[in-house]
Amino acid sequence: MFIDRAVVEVRSGKGGDGAIAFLREKFMPNGGPAGGNGGRGASVLFRANSHINTLYNFRHSKTFIGPDGEKGGIKNQYGKAAKDIIVDVPVGTVIFEEKDHKVIADLNEDGKVICVAKGGRGGRGNTCFKSPTNRAPKIAENGEPGETKRLILELKLLADVGLVGYPSVGKSTLLSLVSSARPEIADYPFTTLVPNLGVVHTKDGRSFVMADLPGLIEGAHQGKGLGLRFLRHIERCRVIVHIVNMGLSDRDPYQDYLIINNELKSYGFGLDKRPIILVASKMDEEGAEKRLKKFEEQFGQPIIPISALTDDGLDKLLYACADLLDKTPHFPLYGDDENELDFKVYELPEEEKEFHIRRLDAHKWRIEGDKIIKFYRMTNISTDEGMMLLMMKLRKLKIDDTLETLGASDGDTVFLDDFSFEYWS
Numbered sequence: 001m002f003i004d005r006a007v008v009e010v011r012s013g014k015g016g017d018g019a020i021a022f023l024r025e026k027f028m029p030n031g032g033p034a035g036g037n038g039g040r041g042a043s044v045l046f047r048a049n050s051h052i053n054t055l056y057n058f059r060h061s062k063t064f065i066g067p068d069g070e071k072g073g074i075k076n077q078y079g080k081a082a083k084d085i086i087v088d089v090p091v092g093t094v095i096f097e098e099k100d101h102k103v104i105a106d107l108n109e110d111g112k113v114i115c116v117a118k119g120g121r122g123g124r125g126n127t128c129f130k131s132p133t134n135r136a137p138k139i140a141e142n143g144e145p146g147e148t149k150r151l152i153l154e155l156k157l158l159a160d161v162g163l164v165g166y167p168s169v170g171k172s173t174l175l176s177l178v179s180s181a182r183p184e185i186a187d188y189p190f191t192t193l194v195p196n197l198g199v200v201h202t203k204d205g206r207s208f209v210m211a212d213l214p215g216l217i218e219g220a221h222q223g224k225g226l227g228l229r230f231l232r233h234i235e236r237c238r239v240i241v242h243i244v245n246m247g248l249s250d251r252d253p254y255q256d257y258l259i260i261n262n263e264l265k266s267y268g269f270g271l272d273k274r275p276i277i278l279v280a281s282k283m284d285e286e287g288a289e290k291r292l293k294k295f296e297e298q299f300g301q302p303i304i305p306i307s308a309l310t311d312d313g314l315d316k317l318l319y320a321c322a323d324l325l326d327k328t329p330h331f332p333l334y335g336d337d338e339n340e341l342d343f344k345v346y347e348l349p350e351e352e353k354e355f356h357i358r359r360l361d362a363h364k365w366r367i368e369g370d371k372i373i374k375f376y377r378m379t380n381i382s383t384d385e386g387m388m389l390l391m392m393k394l395r396k397l398k399i400d401d402t403l404e405t406l407g408a409s410d411g412d413t414v415f416l417d418d419f420s421f422e423y424w425s
Ligand SMILES: Nc1nc2c(ncn2[C@@H]2O[C@H](COP(=O)(O)OP(=O)(O)OP(=O)(O)O)[C@@H](O)[C@H]2O)c(=O)[nH]1
Pocket: 166, 167, 168, 169, 170, 171, 172, 173, 174, 184, 185, 186, 187, 188, 189, 190, 191, 192, 193, 213, 214, 215, 216, 247, 281, 282, 283, 284, 285, 306, 307, 308, 309
C-alpha cells in the first residue's frame, strides 16, 4: 500500500547522571572526589533511503525512543553514551514539526541524514566540581533530559514531469507506454488511486522521471474526488503535462482545461506558474480532429496531439518534456527562493549576548562577558549550593552547546574568571 503521510513521535534519550563518589584507599582516608560523568543519551536521526518507497511502516502512529545514557561510576568511570537510533524513510520525505508545521528537513537525497531529537548531555560527576575552596564537593549534575517531538512525515515524490488531467483522459496509459511502469488502466474514473512513477528514456539518450497522478475534478481543492492530497507530489515537478481528452465524451475539452487549471492555481505553491505542456489525447477517436481544432482556436497556443493506440505524437511529447526540463531550474520547496516572497523580512538586531567564548589553545577555552563574570563573582562556590547555582547558570546559557559547536573535545579546560572546569559532551 502506498502511504504518503504519517505522524510519529520521537524521544531522544536522557543523559546519564553524574556520580558522587570519593576515593577511599587504605592510606588515604579522605581521598578526593571520584564521581564520573554520565554518558550522552541517544539521538533520533532520520535517513533518506532509496530502497524504501512508501511511509507504510509508519501508518499507525509510531514512537521512536532513544535509550538513556549510562550513569557515571565510582573511581571516575565515565558512563557509556547510548547508541543513536536511525530511522529510514523514503527519499523525498519532508519532516515537519506537528505543533507549528515548521519544516525540519527535506530528505531529498539518498543517504541524507538529519537529527530530529538530540540526546541529552551526560551530567558531570563530583570530580568536576573540585576547587581549591571546595576540595570535597558532594554535588553532581543530573543528565540533561531528552527531547520529545511529534513529527509529520510527508512524502513528496521526486518526479521531473507530472501528468495531470481529468479522470480517464489516458494519463496512466501514457506512462505505461513510455516507461516500464505498469499502472492500472481502465475506462472508469479514478482508476489510479495513488501516484505511479516511471523512468522515461528519449531516443536521443536523455532520461527523466514521470509521475502519473490520480485524476482531478472541479472542487478538488476543497476535497472533491480524491482531492488535492496527491497534488503535493507535483510540488517538486519541474514540468507539468496537462492532458485533455479529445475522444468521444460528453465533456467539453476547453471547460475541462479551465477547471483543472483553476484547481492547480487554488492549490498554491505556484503550480499554475510551472512550465506546462498541453497534450490532446485519444486523437484516434472519431471527431477528435474537429474537437482539437475548436480547442486550438479557444486556447491559442500549440498543443501536442497524441494517441496511445497509434503511438502518434509520443516521441514529440517526450522531446518537448526533455527540452523544457533542460532549461527549467529546480523549484525550491521551502522559501529559499526570495523571489517567491512578495514581502521582505526584517530581522531585529540580535540581543547582546550574555557571554562569548575565546579559544586559548587547542584544549583551553575562556568564557568572557561582563554579565557572566559578575554572576560568578557574586556566587559563593566554596559551598556545594553555590557551585550548583553556577553550574545551573552555565547550563541555562547553553555554554556546553556553544563549546560543542566551536569544536571542543572531552576533557578540555574551560576558564571563567579564576575558576576552571572540564568540558564534557
Ligand atoms: N482510443 C483511445 N483510448 C485510450 C487512449 N488512451 C487511453 N485510452 C483509454 O482510456 C481509458 C482511461 O485510460 P487511463 O489511462 O486509465 O486514464 P487515466 O487518465 O489514468 O484515468 P484515472 O486514473 O481514472 O484518472 C482506458 O480505457 C484506456 O484504454 C488513446 O490514446 N486512445
